[in-house]
Amino acid sequence: MDPYLEYESSQIDADVAFRASSHHHHHTWAKTYHSFPELYIQPRTTQEIRKVVNLARQCRRRLVVVGCGHSPSDLTCTSSWMVNLDHYNKILSIDKSSNCVVMQAGIRLYDLIAQLKENGLAMPNLGSIDNQSIAGAFATATHGSSTKHGILSESVLSLTIMLAHGREVSCAPDQNADLFRAALVSLGALGIITEVVFQAIPAFKLQWSQSLHPLEDVIRDWKTGLWTRTEFTRIWWLPYKKKAVKWRADKTEEEIRLPPSNWWTGVLGFHTYHTLLYIATWFPRILPALEWFVLNVQYGFTHDGAHTSAVQEGQSGLLMNCLYSQFVNEWAIPLDKGPEALTRLSAWLHGDDQTARIPYDLDGLYVHAPIEVRVTDTSTKPGLRPYLDNTVPDRPTLYLNATLYRPYNTDPPCRKRYYEAFEWLMKELGGRPHWAKNFSTVTKQEIHSMYPLMKDWLRVRAEVDPEGMFVGDWHRRLILPDDDGESLRSEERMMHLEPAKAGGLNWFGQLPAQSASPDLSEESFEMTQKMAIISA
Numbered sequence: 001m002d003p004y005l006e007y008e009s010s011q012i013d014a015d016v017a018f019r020a021s022s023h024h025h026h027h028t029w030a031k032t033y034h035s036f037p038e039l040y041i042q043p044r045t046t047q048e049i050r051k052v053v054n055l056a057r058q059c060r061r062r063l064v065v066v067g068c069g070h071s072p073s074d075l076t077c078t079s080s081w082m083v084n085l086d087h088y089n090k091i092l093s094i095d096k097s098s099n100c101v102v103m104q105a106g107i108r109l110y111d112l113i114a115q116l117k118e119n120g121l122a123m124p125n126l127g128s129i130d131n132q133s134i135a136g137a138f139a140t141a142t143h144g145s146s147t148k149h150g151i152l153s154e155s156v157l158s159l160t161i162m163l164a165h166g167r168e169v170s171c172a173p174d175q176n177a178d179l180f181r182a183a184l185v186s187l188g189a190l191g192i193i194t195e196v197v198f199q200a201i202p203a204f205k206l207q208w209s210q211s212l213h214p215l216e217d218v219i220r221d222w223k224t225g226l227w228t229r230t231e232f233t234r235i236w237w238l239p240y241k242k243k244a245v246k247w248r249a250d251k252t253e254e255e256i257r258l259p260p261s262n263w264w265t266g267v268l269g270f271h272t273y274h275t276l277l278y279i280a281t282w283f284p285r286i287l288p289a290l291e292w293f294v295l296n297v298q299y300g301f302t303h304d305g306a307h308t309s310a311v312q313e314g315q316s317g318l319l320m321n322c323l324y325s326q327f328v329n330e331w332a333i334p335l336d337k338g339p340e341a342l343t344r345l346s347a348w349l350h351g352d353d354q355t356a357r358i359p360y361d362l363d364g365l366y367v368h369a370p371i372e373v374r375v376t377d378t379s380t381k382p383g384l385r386p387y388l389d390n391t392v393p394d395r396p397t398l399y400l401n402a403t404l405y406r407p408y409n410t411d412p413p414c415r416k417r418y419y420e421a422f423e424w425l426m427k428e429l430g431g432r433p434h435w436a437k438n439f440s441t442v443t444k445q446e447i448h449s450m451y452p453l454m455k456d457w458l459r460v461r462a463e464v465d466p467e468g469m470f471v472g473d474w475h476r477r478l479i480l481p482d483d484d485g486e487s488l489r490s491e492e493r494m495m496h497l498e499p500a501k502a503g504g505l506n507w508f509g510q511l512p513a514q515s516a517s518p519d520l521s522e523e524s525f526e527m528t529q530k531m532a533i534i535s536a
Contacts, residue, residue, distance in 0.1 A: 001039070008058055013051045019043060026082060027504070029131070030072040030325040031409050032438075034500045035507040037064070037082035044087040046168070049192055054166040056081055056469055060512040062492040063469055065192055067108065067133035071140065071436035072327055075188070075474045079509035080492050083192065085133060091115050092195070099200045100157060105135035105193040113315045121200040125149040126318040135193040140436035141185045141389060144318060145234040145374035147227050147396050150381050151389065153184040160195035164469040168194060173384050181453075182460040184386035187435060187479070189461055189470045205256065206232070206317035208249035210299065211307035215242045215346065219339045227335065227375050227396065232318065236370035237342065238295065239349045240288035245299055245370070249317060259310035260300065269297035274324055277368070278407035284414065287366040294369055325409055325503075329419050330401035330434040331426035332390045335375060338398045341429055342373075345400075348421060360421035365414045372401035387457035390432040390450075399434070400426070409503030416440075447478055454479070467491075473509065 001009075001022055009018045024040030027033065038061070043049045056063050062080040069076055076082075085106025092102040099121055103112065109123075109130035116122055125144040132142065138153035158172035161183055171180035183190055218226065218235060227233050230248040237244045273293055280287050295301045300308060310317070333341060348356035349367065377396040378389065391397040402422045404412045423441045426433070432450045433439035448454050458481070465471070468488025471480065476491065487493055492509045500506045 005039070005055075005059060009051075009055055012054050012058060013047065016047045016051045017044070018051055018055070019048065020081075024082065026066065026076070026078075027069065028072050028076065029068060029070045030327070030406060030504075031500075031502060032072040032325070032327065032406070032504045033074045033077050033507050034502075034504055035074075035077035035079060035509070037078050037080060038511065039081045041081060041083050042087050043083065043085070046162075046194060049083075049085075049088070049162055049194060050166050052081070052083060053162055053164065053192065053469070056490070057164060057166070057467070060467075060490050061469075062472060062490050062509075063192070064472065065135075065188055067106070067136040068131040070129065070132055070136075072438050073436065073474065074494075074505075074507055075140075075436065075472075077474075077494075077507035077509070078472060078492060079495075079507075080511055085135075085192075088194070089133075094119050094121070094200075099202070101198045101200050103134060103196050103198065105196050106133050108133055109137060116200055117203060117313070117315075120203050122203045122314050123152075124155055124199070124201045125152060126315055127152070128318075128320045129322060130315070130319060134196050134198070138184060139186045139188055139193070141386070141391075141434065142436075143374070143376045143391075143399065144232070145376070145399075146232045147375055147377040148231050150376050150378035151386075151391060153386060154378065154381055154383070155199045156184060157197040157199055159183050159193055159197070161191045161193050163191040164465045164467065169464075172197075177384060178456065178460050179464065181384050181387045182457050185388040185390075185435065187388070187475065189475050189479075190464055191470060204251045204314040205254065205311055206249045206314045207252035207254055207309070207311045208232075208247060208317055209307055209309035210245055210247040212295065212299070212301040212304055213244055213246055214304060215244050215342065218244045218246065219342060222339050223336075233375065235373035236299075237373055238291045238369045239346055239367070239371060240369065241291045241295070242346065243291075243295070243304075244373075245295075245301070251314070252311060254311045256313070257309075257311040259312075260308055270323070273297055274407055277324070277405050278410060280366075281407060281410050281412060284364075284366040284412075287368065291369050323405070325406040327404040327406065327411075327415060327419075327438045328401055328434075329404075329422060329439055330372075330399055330437045331423070331431040331439075332392065332397045332399050332434065333426060333429045333431040334392050335377075335396035335398040337429045338373070338400075341398070341400060341425065344425060345371075345422070348425075358421050358425055360417060360424065362421075365417055367402070367414050367418050368404050368412065370403075372399075372403060374399040374401070385453075387453040387460075388435070388451060390434065401434075401437075406503065411503075442478070444478055444482075 020039040020041045064078040088106040143151045230250045232249040348358045378391045468491035471491040473494035497505045
């Protein structure tokens with residue numbers, strides 16, 4: 001460790017451990033970005049987290065809290081200090097009468113699910129994976145696929161967050177409500193969430209079925225029960241074959257019945273498809289023909305009407321295998337715009353410019369399958385909406401996810417033009433990008449126009465972190481107001497990117513000079529009258 005940092009760590013809370021290493025290589029799950037933080041810190045107690053915050057303030061360092069790094073963007077990249085809460089991951093209490101669970105914010109979803117199961121409980125909803133920490137999952141508006149549920153944060157009853165002055169503040173709908181609404185989708189820019197109170201439900205099993213249909217049948221059924229017949233529904237669309245796999249699930253009391261499997265849909269199929277995708281990097285014209293492989297290997301389907309079914313524990317049934325490193329570009333649009341979105345994007349991919357009305361040239365471009373189609377509905381949910389909730393406030397929301405695999409960490413050649421065309425269409429249909437994904441053509445001005453409550457989020461952010469301890473280049477580039485070249489005192493800016501040897505990009509940031517920053521007063525955070533400050 002740098003001698004200056006070592007000295008400062010010995011002067012602040014000298015009897016509290018500072019668990020830091022200086023040779024950490026961070027990368028996103030998909031290895032799209034790599035960064036090399038000055039310090040990688042894994043605190044185990046609230047006191048240790050407080051010491052990290054106080055020391056960062058003293059040394060003018062940005063703090064980035066990272067769990068599994070599942071976002072493929074550069075949101076979690078830093079050359080400053082990276083904080084991982086994998087050892088701050090305990091369930092603190094479970095109220096069996098109300099099913100309210102109090103937990104430390106670093107707990108991974110798979111650990112939370114396992115411990116809830118031991119107590120006869122479950123999460124009411126889940127996305128496609130369970131690798132994230134609980135705080136990381138709702139910080140970017142993670143969602144599942146159900147018109148009966150909204151985003152994951154709708155189950156969060158209250159939060160405790162360590163702010164840049166080193167004190168914990170509790171927030172809930174009836175306590176520090178502005179902070180609560182900002183922290184539910186915080187994008188890591190407010191502070192370190194330390195504690196979560198979560199509403200669980202009784203454990204359940206899911207009976208699900210999936211079947212193959214022509215895309216036109218799915219569109220025909222759009223408004224006649226496709227999204228409402230069962231509690232959970234999602235679609236995987238194969239654009240070249242104009243087919244869709246429909247997955248539907250409801251709670252059940254039936255006995256567990258695992259999904260069918262064989263040697264071809266396991267390891268052999270996984271590696272064969274991976275290799276074929278890699279070959280398609282150099283010969284992309286084979287991608288339309290590979291859709292039969294997806295149907296046969298991933299789903300086991302050979303004809304319309306083919307189907308499989310199973311009964312699984314609820315959380316297992318909601319998960320899916322993401323397969324390989326990938327770019328993911330997901331947008332939220334009004335559900336009733338779905339048929340138009342699918343019809344126009346399908347027409348563009350098949351060269352029908354008149355129907356598509358997308359001003360980008362298709363010539364020589366081929367994309368990966370499937371395109372994921374999911375749904376949520378926050379419009380009927382009581383309570384306060386997060387300021388940066390990307391769902392449609394007055395009706396159900398459709399999510400379209402244009403996934404592009406990176407076979408053996410190699411970028412597909414279609415990415416730039418495909419995502420330009422896809423994002424152009426999504427913006428025309430009133431869409432908002434998923435915060436954690438790879439959107440690339442959206443400007444700061446467009447982001448602000450998409451979020452009428454952005455000014456409220458920015459106001460709260462400025463109040464609780466005026467020196468930018470939790471602000472990075474991603475936030476400045478897409479959200480924070482233009483600054484005429486002036487950065488906040490602890491803000492980190494990206495210096496440059498360079499190709500990484502293992503694929504993806506190495507990210508390098510600029511650190512402020514190592515000089516002590518004066519302790520911030522409570523008044524400078526405008527907390528005296530606004531928030532109930534809880535000292536540890």
